[in-house]
Amino acid sequence: DVKVTQSSRYLVKRTGEKVFLECVQDMDHENMFWYRQDPGLGLRLIYFSYDVKMKEKGDIPEGYSVSREKKERFSLILESASTNQTSMYLCASSSAGQARNTEAFFGQGTRLTVV
């Protein structure tokens, strides 16, 4: 069974803290993604990576950074957490294939609350 695992289901952090969200996939996928999901806004792409040590900004990268030191692991970092970063964070991975992206597999999400 294919799997994308996010390290935490729920997190509560204080304003100004540095927060790490971890994601691991076991499918040897080239591509990995971080999204945040907010009511009425759907999924917004924060960062993505198509290879180890490669990273690209998505549509809302401000206040976030990422790290991909190994193929199976993609970390999202909130440099200084703020209350407007309270959200559901979703990690996904996909195989590149000829079309650059095939079916994406999602983790169960991390609900982050910043107080």
Added chain:
Amino acid sequence: SQQGEEDPQALSIQEGENATMNCSYKTSINNLQWYRQNSGRGLVHLILIRSNEREKHSGRLRVTLDTSKKSSSLLITASRAADTASYFCATCNDYKLSFGAGTTVTVRA
């Protein structure tokens, strides 16, 4: 800004009826995908249509793609209560996979 925009935002239908939702996007794509999200759960991939395809079927799902209009539609035939969910289109532009805001579908028994 988001690449895909789904329409309508919400849809309520009777069991057995068909549900149609649309997706419009802005840039060129390699492929377009549709996903379903049941309440409180992760996203599940439904179907992928490549940029050189016009129509694709999978079970009760039918997807069309019109690259000249930059739009796609998802049709669910003979809907069931279990189809109640949010549906998202996702556009693949090179390695970037972008989602829209989704359509919430409620199937009434």
